[in-house]
Amino acid sequence: MQAIVAEKGNQAQKLAAPFKHKKRGHYIEISPCDTFPQGAFLTWCSGHLFEMVGPDELNPQYKKWKLDTLPIIPETFKYKVIKEKAKRYQAVKEVLLNPKVKEIIAAGDPGREGELIVELVIRQSGVKKPVKRVWAQSLEKKAVKRAFENLFDIEETRPLYFEALARSHADWLVGMNMSRAYTLLIQQNGGGRSVYSAGRVQTPTLAMIVNREKEILSFESKPFYEVIGQFRFENKVFEGKYQTEDNESRLFQKEIAEKIKEETSGKEARIEKVKKETKKEPPPQFFKLSTLQETANKIFKFSAKRTLDLAQSLYEKSLISYPRTNSEFISEEEARSFPQFLQQVKQLEPYRDIASNIQRDVMKDRRYVNAKKVTDHYAIIPTENVPSLHELSADERKIYDLIVKRVIAAHYYPAEFYHTLIVTRVETHLFYTKGKQMIKEGWRSTLQKSQKKDERDVYLPVLQENETGLCARSEVKEGKTTPPKRYTEGELISSMANAGRKIEDQQLKAVLKETRGLGEEATRAGIIERLKALSYIRQEKHRIIPTEKAFILVEAVNGTVLASAELTARWEQRLSEIGQGKADAKAFIDNAKKLSDKLVKDAINNSSSWDISESTEALDNRENSVSLGQCPKCGAGVVDKTKLYGCSAYNKNGCDFIVSKRLLGKKISETNIKKLLSSGKTNLIKGFKGKSEFNAYLTWKEKSQGTITFQFEKQKRKQHVN
Known part of the structure; x- marks a missing residue:
């Protein structure tokens, strides 16, 4: 009999799903079948079950931080069970030690960290049994079954364990x-x-x-000036922007800009150059984790962690492939699943039209299907398990939508744009005009309207080189440089x-x-x-x-x-x-x-x-520029310091004025801090939690030894809070 050790509980359930199985307390029993002739016990970790022993546990002399004890270089690195996960470790160990178990299958996430989590548990348990490795890129049933039918010897993937350990x-x-x-x-x-x-x-x-x-x-903001020419060539009207020989449109001397304006306004203009070209914009590559995080942050303002958590949840529901990947490519094997996926996904309302109107097959496109560029993991793509969207949370649906549309978009032709550049000469000065029109929408038809802001056509009149007209008027527009x-x-x-x-x-x-x-x-x-x-x-x-x-x-x-x-x-x-x-x-x-x-x-x-x-002087200036009010102790600015409001002059004069952002279970808002600093008293804040819930004002008075105090609603007694 074999024992399978998964990385997490959800993962264990998915690994058992293709087989007849039964939950037995702290493990799952898989019945005998073709894949497991003698059956199998499937247990799971809960992420990392072990942590490295800290310096003070290696030697009590390290408990107090001292320079003369550095560097701390242990002869060996020791591990201990994470206290909160001791029961889980015992459950895993019990399965590994079961005399019926003759072989172990490591089934952590397919990567070096998954390798470390499971193999560390096996090693720490003291079990000496043969170990195999299952490498499941997706938790979809077919992929899981295929992975179990193609086990690796642990020696093939063990270098990843040593990499993670190192x-x-x-x-x-x-x-x-x-x-x-x-x-x-x-x-x-x-x-x-x-x-x-x-x-x-x-x-x-x-x-x-x-x-x-x-x-x-x-950064020092500087004014700059641009000269805009308004041209009229019979009934054809357009604008152009002056550029220097170095292709720079910004001028930093107003007098030069004004001079160009005077030299060009009302003067004859001639078309120096007309350049027309068609450019193709291919569909974006499949997502890897970082591009998914970047896109979700830009569109939905999701934090990087939030996106990873949502993608991991979709993976554990067998809806997408392994998300912790740095690859944007898939192999032909994964590409073969696309026709069936597209047939299924077009049954869902949001994708009906775009999945029904795909324009090509990606199988031969090396931009997407290239096994040589797939290392441990392939790109993030949907599995053939297409969900009912109402089964997903609102945020899961947003991430799933991005991944699905990225795959659908790959099945469309590139978008095509017609780019036009017109260079107009007035006296010795050149003005540049750019236009862009979409010829074929291609993959961009899969985008939402909010993502198509850059598709607005800029039409230009039809003009020929050496055609002459008039610079009816030039004007100088002023702007300011902005910091990054x-x-x-x-x-x-x-x-x-x-x-x-x-x-x-x-x-x-x-x-x-x-x-x-x-x-x-x-x-x-x-x-x-x-x-x-x-x-x-x-x-x-x-x-x-x-x-x-x-x-x-x-x-x-x-x-x-x-x-x-x-x-x-x-x-x-x-x-x-x-x-x-x-x-x-x-x-x-x-x-x-x-x-x-x-x-x-x-x-x-x-x-x-x-x-x-x-090093902090410029920072002090920044903080003072966003001061919430004057420090009642020293007169400097009071600023937001992440977990508290405090005096910005702490480093200069040691002023210790602070107010916690949370007191007795209540968040103290910037509005109330500003009022406290300006008038010595906040608005009435309701819901402080002491021995019982109460409402109070926060006040500041020098007579109370320079501390913040509560002024209770309908009561005169006060209590110091800092």
Whole structure:
């Protein structure tokens, strides 16, 4: 008999679905069949059941953070059962130890993390039985059955286990040592009492966000001027924009723009050039996780984590293929399922028309079907299990809709546009006019109206070269340069995926391109969520804003490998080789130990040159510019500090004025903080939860030792709250 170990409960149910089975408490029993002649026990983990033992558990001397105990380099890395998952581990272990079980099938998600989760449990249980591996790209019944009929020997996929182990051990070494080192050193340099977490992927990601913010803060808006010519060629009227010989339309000296206006207004105009060409726009490629996250963020404002969670839910319902993929391609085997899928999906109202009017077969199109570009996983596509849409939540339906329409769109011809460029000469000056008309809608007919904003036709009159007319009037339009925008989560995911473009080392640049940049497709959402949890970033109107804490850390790591994508590039190159069985995991971890030692020493040596106050000066100016009011203690601005409202001058004068954003179960709004700062008293806030629920005002008075107090409704007694 075989024991199958799945990664999660939902996954286990789907793996059992193609076979006759019965739930038996903490496991599922599969009846004897062609695939399992003696039957099988199917049990499951609950994600990771083990975690690495922390430094203070390895040695009590590490409990207190001290520079002289760094770096912490354990001889061996130890694991312990996650406390909350002890019962689940015992349930899995019981199945593995069952004397009826002669062989184990590892059935984690098809990737290095799924390999680690299941194999770690098998190893920690002490079981010594043969192990096979099932690799199911989809949890649809046919795909699951086919996967079980084509098991791998565990030795074929075990390099992925060593890759995952090497990554986690090396990240533990760098993250734990550098977090302690930078926390202690920043505190010594006047950076407050916060704990500063650093890591191989999260820190260069944070540096990207902070560097963008620095660009915004240092940006000086400048006025610019554009000259617009209004042309009349008999009954043909159009406009053109002046451009320099360098194809620049913006002029930064008003007098030059005014001079061009004077030299062209009312003057004869001649058509210097007419260029007409047809351009084709192919349908977009299939989704990989990062492009799905970017698209969902742009259209629905979903966070990267929200999109991943929804896609994972659809996968566990057998509706889409494995979502944690970095591939945009499928093989011919997956493409063969499309005709049946299209027949089924056109029964659903939203897809009836577009699925009934497909224009071509994608089987021979290498833009979509290319087995050579499919590695561990293929692109995210729908399975043949087409659901009733009412069975999905509103947000699941949105993600499913994106994936379905992306596949349908691939079955359409490219959209075709007619582009026209007219260059008009007036005296010595050239004006450029561009037009665009759609000839064939092609795949764009699958888009919603809200996604077709860029399809508006710009019609131009028919003109011939050397045709003459009149520049009836020129005018100068004034504008202002604008700073770069802060990242949205979707844009940050894209930038992480494309990190390394500025790396000069061409080999490293190629590695980052091959490994898809910073982090993995599956981990980028988690990195962003971790930066939020660590109070390094906050969001405002779907844009990411770095906090003061982020500026301080990035100032400290500036110029080190922790601030760039270089370390990730080198590591991912070697990790990939470990996963392919071409490199040794132990050698990689030994190098990570040496690197940790060097990074700690470099941080200590460089800390004397850090100027934390200077690094946050521009930030202070930014925070004061969005001040909620005047600090009642020192007069500086009070600003939003993610989890609380606090004085922006804390780093300068140590002012400790703060108000928590949540008091006794009630959220304190910006409106009430502004009123408190301006008048000393908020509006009546209802629903505070003490021994019993009550309503009260928050007040500030110097007589109460400079603290915020409750003023109870219909009562005079007061209670200090900070």
